[in-house]
Amino acid sequence: MKQWLYCFLAALVAPSLGASEMPLNMTKGVTNISGQVYDLHMIILYICCAIGVLVFGIMIYSIIYHRKSKGAVPANFHESTKVEIAWTVIPFLILIGMAIPATKTLIAMEDPTNADLTIKVTGSQWKWHYSYFNEDVEFYSILSTPRSQIDGDETKTENYLLEVDKPLVLPINRKVRFLMTSDDVIHSWWVPAFAVKKDANPGFINEAWTKIDKPGVYRGQCAELCGKDHGFMPVVVKALPEAEYDAWLQEQKQLAKNAQAAAQAALSETLSKEELMAEGEQVYLSTCAACHQPNGAGLPGVFPSLIGSPLIKGSVAGHIDIVLHGKAGTAMQSFAKQLSAKQIAAVVTYERNAWGNDTGDIVQAADVNNVATGDTADMSSPTAKQPTEASTTPTEPVQADVGDDMAATVMPVDLTELTHDELMTEGLQVYTTSCLACHQATGAGLPGVFPSLIGSPIITGPVDAHIDIVRNGKPGTAMQAFASSLSPRQMAAVITYERNAWGNNSGDTVQATDVNSHGQ
Structure with a gap:
C-alpha cells in the first residue's frame, strides 16, 4: 500500500x-x-x-x-x-x-497606470499601425513573407507568416501602455510571450500594458477572425535595452526630419512609364493584391475587379482620390499615410495599364499632390500632365517617397477660408477618423480614461488653448499631437466642430489662418 x-x-x-x-x-x-x-x-x-x-x-x-x-x-x-x-x-x-x-x-x-511610454495600436485589414505618443514617430507594420512562399513556389522559412517589414520596437524594463483600436473590423493584438491579448474594436479604445524583462524578438498575430487574410496579420516586437531603444528613437526622429526635405524634392521628379509600372507592381503586390488579387480580378461580391472597371475607365483624379482617402462604408481604406505620393502615383499608373487595361495614363507624384490639395485643373486630360514648377497653391498633407524605411508626411499649409457650415461638415469627417476612437461618437469620452468634450473646460475655454492641445497634445496623457498628421484646415474644422457639436453651441468659427498663426 x-x-x-x-x-x-x-x-x-x-x-x-x-x-x-x-x-x-x-x-x-x-x-x-x-x-x-x-x-x-x-x-x-x-x-x-x-x-x-x-x-x-x-x-x-x-x-x-x-x-x-x-x-x-x-x-x-x-x-x-x-x-x-x-x-x-x-x-x-x-x-x-x-x-x-x-x-x-x-x-x-488591467492596471496600465504609471506607464513610461504610451503607444496607440490601430488594426486594419490586414496590418498594424503604431503611433508613439508625444514622440512624432508612427509607422505601419506589414507582413513581409514573400508572395512566392504563400503561393507555394518557394520553401517556407522558419518565421513564415510571422515576419513584418517594420517591427514594433520597445524598451525593456519600462512599462509600456497600449491603446488598442481599429479602422474597420474587430482585430485582436496578441503576443503570447507578454501575456497580452486585447481586442481592437472600431470606435472604441481598449487598454493593455507590458514590461519586458529580456531583449529579443517576440512574435504573435491577430487572434480575431478579421477577414479572409486574417492569417496574414502578424505582430512582431523587437525589445531593446534602454540605451539602444533611446538611440533608435532619436534615429527615427532624425529620419523624419531628413525625410520631409526629401519628400518635398520628390514631388518634382518625373518618372518614365516603365519606372512607374515597375514600382507600381511592387506596391500593388504588397498592398493591394490581398483584396484585389494579383491578377486584378478581385473577389466577386466582396472586392471589386480592377479589370476594365468604372474606376479605371474614369478620371485619373477620381482614381487617385479613392487611393488617397478610401471609400467610406467599404473595405477600401485610406492610403494617404501609408503610401508616399510617388508610390500612389506608381500604383495608380500600374492599375490603369496592367491586365489589359492599357489606358496609357501616366501619373506623377505631383498629380497626387494636386488631388490631395483639390487642384485637379491640370488633370482633365486622359494622361496626367507632368509636374510643373513648385506651386504656391495651399495644400493639405501628402506623402512623398524617401525609401523603404520611411514615408514622410509633407505638411504644406492650406489657408482656405471656409464657412461655418463647411467647417462643421469637414470637422465631422476629421473627428470621425481621428478623434472618435477616444472621445466617442457622442463626444462623451470614456469616464476615467478619456475626458468628455460636452461642456468641458477645453470647449468653454479660450479658442487658443483648444488649438494648442490639438496641435501639440498634452504630455502625460493619451492626447497626442496632431500637428504632423492634420493640416491647419483640418484642425480648424475639427475644433469648430467640437466647439459647436453635442449641444456645445459656442458659435466659434476657427479658420486655418488661426491655427497656422498659433503655430508660428
Whole structure:
C-alpha cells in the first residue's frame, strides 16, 4: 500500500519539474505578468489533476472491490446531511482557493497606470499601425513573407507568416501602455510571450500594458477572425535595452526630419512609364493584391475587379482620390499615410495599364499632390500632365517617397477660408477618423480614461488653448499631437466642430489662418 502511495505522490510532483520545458505547455514568457499567468495556469492544472485522480481513483476502486461477483451488498440509505455538506463546502473552498490568485493576476493585468511610454495600436485589414505618443514617430507594420512562399513556389522559412517589414520596437524594463483600436473590423493584438491579448474594436479604445524583462524578438498575430487574410496579420516586437531603444528613437526622429526635405524634392521628379509600372507592381503586390488579387480580378461580391472597371475607365483624379482617402462604408481604406505620393502615383499608373487595361495614363507624384490639395485643373486630360514648377497653391498633407524605411508626411499649409457650415461638415469627417476612437461618437469620452468634450473646460475655454492641445497634445496623457498628421484646415474644422457639436453651441468659427498663426 505504501508503494502505491509513493507512486501517486511521485506522479503529482514529477510534472512540475519539467512542465516549463514541455513543448505543448504554456510558456513562462518574458514579463512578470506572463510569469504570473503561467504560475496560475500550473496551480489550477494541478488542482484539476488532483481532483480527477481522486474522483476516478475512488470510482475505479469501488468498481473493483465492490462488484457483485465478490458478493458486495449495496448499502441501503437515503440522504446524508454530512455528505451533502461535504460536497457543498469542499468545492466552495476549492473555488475560493482558485479565485484568489486568479483575481490578483487579473487586477495586475488591467492596471496600465504609471506607464513610461504610451503607444496607440490601430488594426486594419490586414496590418498594424503604431503611433508613439508625444514622440512624432508612427509607422505601419506589414507582413513581409514573400508572395512566392504563400503561393507555394518557394520553401517556407522558419518565421513564415510571422515576419513584418517594420517591427514594433520597445524598451525593456519600462512599462509600456497600449491603446488598442481599429479602422474597420474587430482585430485582436496578441503576443503570447507578454501575456497580452486585447481586442481592437472600431470606435472604441481598449487598454493593455507590458514590461519586458529580456531583449529579443517576440512574435504573435491577430487572434480575431478579421477577414479572409486574417492569417496574414502578424505582430512582431523587437525589445531593446534602454540605451539602444533611446538611440533608435532619436534615429527615427532624425529620419523624419531628413525625410520631409526629401519628400518635398520628390514631388518634382518625373518618372518614365516603365519606372512607374515597375514600382507600381511592387506596391500593388504588397498592398493591394490581398483584396484585389494579383491578377486584378478581385473577389466577386466582396472586392471589386480592377479589370476594365468604372474606376479605371474614369478620371485619373477620381482614381487617385479613392487611393488617397478610401471609400467610406467599404473595405477600401485610406492610403494617404501609408503610401508616399510617388508610390500612389506608381500604383495608380500600374492599375490603369496592367491586365489589359492599357489606358496609357501616366501619373506623377505631383498629380497626387494636386488631388490631395483639390487642384485637379491640370488633370482633365486622359494622361496626367507632368509636374510643373513648385506651386504656391495651399495644400493639405501628402506623402512623398524617401525609401523603404520611411514615408514622410509633407505638411504644406492650406489657408482656405471656409464657412461655418463647411467647417462643421469637414470637422465631422476629421473627428470621425481621428478623434472618435477616444472621445466617442457622442463626444462623451470614456469616464476615467478619456475626458468628455460636452461642456468641458477645453470647449468653454479660450479658442487658443483648444488649438494648442490639438496641435501639440498634452504630455502625460493619451492626447497626442496632431500637428504632423492634420493640416491647419483640418484642425480648424475639427475644433469648430467640437466647439459647436453635442449641444456645445459656442458659435466659434476657427479658420486655418488661426491655427497656422498659433503655430508660428
